[in-house]
Amino acid sequence: MKKKLSSKIKESLPDYQSRTPSYYLQQLNSDILASFNSEQIEAITRMLNQAIPKPSPKIVDLRFIVDLIFSRFYIVLFVGKDRRKKQRQYNPGKIARIGNVMAATTLLIGLNFVLSAFILLFVYLIKSALGIDLFPGHLSDTLRNVL
Structure with a gap:
């Protein structure tokens, strides 16, 4: 029952990117909407236009789904110009910084290991050839002796 209700709600909603300020104004209670004068509605519409995110053009927009037996995952890769604010609001705490350093170190060691293995394999194949x-x-x- 709950799934049917949520799917009906999703069908009635417009796509997130196609929502306009008028869509959000229609979500207000009709009594509240009627209490606004035209100047207030215009100001709210301007504010909503600024608040609704505009999609930026992307050089690469790769999206695909990986279906596994037990679960389903999606993978998304975007490449484009960064139009976000230069200074980020979030300052990671001490534990998060330590975790970030550990993750970066692990990734670098893993990358080094994989790269070294490929180089050794390449050198071995050249030597054998x-x-x-x-x-x-x-x-x-x-x-040959074993087999």
């Missing part, structure tokens, strides 16, 4: 055998019991010889 050239037929250079640094140690007796080369991996391909060992695999």
